[in-house]
Amino acid sequence: MRFLEKDIVSVGVEAADAEDAIEIAGDLLRQAGLVEKSYIEAMKFSYQKNGPYFVLAPSIAIPHARPEDGVNEASVSFVQLKEPVVFGHSSNDPVRLVFGLGASSSEEHITLLRKLTGLLNDSANVEKLTSATTYEEIKNILEMER
Amino acid sequence: MMKVLTVCGLGQGTSLILKMNVEQALADKGISAEVEHMDVSTASTMQADYIITSNELAESLVEHSAKVFIVNNYFDMEEINNAIDENIES
Numbered sequence: 001m002r003f004l005e006k007d008i009v010s011v012g013v014e015a016a017d018a019e020d021a022i023e024i025a026g027d028l029l030r031q032a033g034l035v036e037k038s039y040i041e042a043m044k045f046s047y048q049k050n051g052p053y054f055v056l057a058p059s060i061a062i063p064h065a066r067p068e069d070g071v072n073e074a075s076v077s078f079v080q081l082k083e084p085v086v087f088g089h090s091s092n093d094p095v096r097l098v099f100g101l102g103a104s105s106s107e108e109h110i111t112l113l114r115k116l117t118g119l120l121n122d123s124a125n126v127e128k129l130t131s132a133t134t135y136e137e138i139k140n141i142l143e144m145e146r
Numbered sequence: 147m148m149k150v151l152t153v154c155g156l157g158q159g160t161s162l163i164l165k166m167n168v169e170q171a172l173a174d175k176g177i178s179a180e181v182e183h184m185d186v187s188t189a190s191t192m193q194a195d196y197i198i199t200s201n202e203l204a205e206s207l208v209e210h211s212a213k214v215f216i217v218n219n220y221f222d223m224e225e226i227n228n229a230i231d232e233n234i235e236s
Contacts, residue, residue: 050155050186053202056163056220064159090201091218103158110162117163120221 001074001108003115004142006135008032008077008100018052018087018095019044021079022063025100028077035102036070043069043100047087055089059130060120064101067109074109075102076116080132096130119145148179148234151192153199153207157185161199164220168198171226177236196234 002008008028015021026040042065047054055061077100084094099116103109119125119142128141152168154160161183169181184192186203194212207214215233219225 046155051202053155053200054160056160056200057222058219060221062159062163064156066156066158101159103156113159113162114166117166117221121167121223123221126221 001112002032002034002102003076003112004078004138006139008034008075009135009138010078011080011132011135011138012082013079014082015079015085018047018061018085021061021081021085021087021095021098022047022100025063025077025079025098028079029075029100029102032075032077034071034073034075036072039065039070039102041069042066052087052089052093055087055092055095057120057126058092059084059094059096060092060099060126061087061095061097062099062101062116064103067103067105071102071104073102074104074106074112076100076112077102078129078138080129097126115145148177148196149194150179150181150196150198150234151189151194151212152181152183153186153189153197153203154183155186155203157183157188160220161185164198164217167220167223167226168230171223171230174227175230175236177230177234198229 152164
């Protein structure tokens with residue numbers, strides 16, 4: 001189980017559009033060996049097919065696919081976008097914070113989503129994640145949550 | 147027992163997050179209900195009293211016999227609490 005460790009977090013990233021932002025969040029997981037390339041393709045396909053419903057709060061997107069699309073380990077990556085990106089959501093656009101979710105069918109998946117929900121239910125944390133400029137700042141937010 | 151579905155496109159992540167916060171809100175209000183998360187196509191064939199989902203997916207559930215209502219910010223407990231107060235009769 002991996003949750004926002006340094007190698008799967010990227011701050012101040014430029015993305016051309018929503019698909020590019022999804023690709024970047026997925027690629028952090030792939031480079032760490034947590035998902036396969038097929039999973040990133042499935043994340044983008046889900047966006048094309050089901051739309052931007054995974055922009056589930058103002059400025060926050062949690063792109064994901066199904067475990068069988070190629071997940072090696074339950075995981076959450078984070079990309080903080082330098083400039084807001086439009087995903088096409090009716091109320092929560094534009095997006096600044098992208099959490100790439102490597103969905104598994106294990107108990108760890110539930111644990112990860114609980115951690116993520118606990119983190120993002122606090123709007124002060126959302127503000128800090130948006131304004132952070134280094135990984136150290138993000139690590140401090142996570143340590144406060146424990 | 148009241149049955150509530152939280153629904154997203156895949157039934158894997160988004161709907162599970164919503165389920166966690168809806169269960170919390172219902173428990174705080176002392177409303178006992180069974181909350182299940184699933185994808186939109188499974189939900190369309192599932193019996194339920196209430197369905198909670200995003201604006202984006204609510205359109206595809208208008209035919210459902212359950213009362214469908216929308217939450218826009220899944221991390222805003224105040225919005226979730228208000229939506230439950232307005233829509234769920236306890």
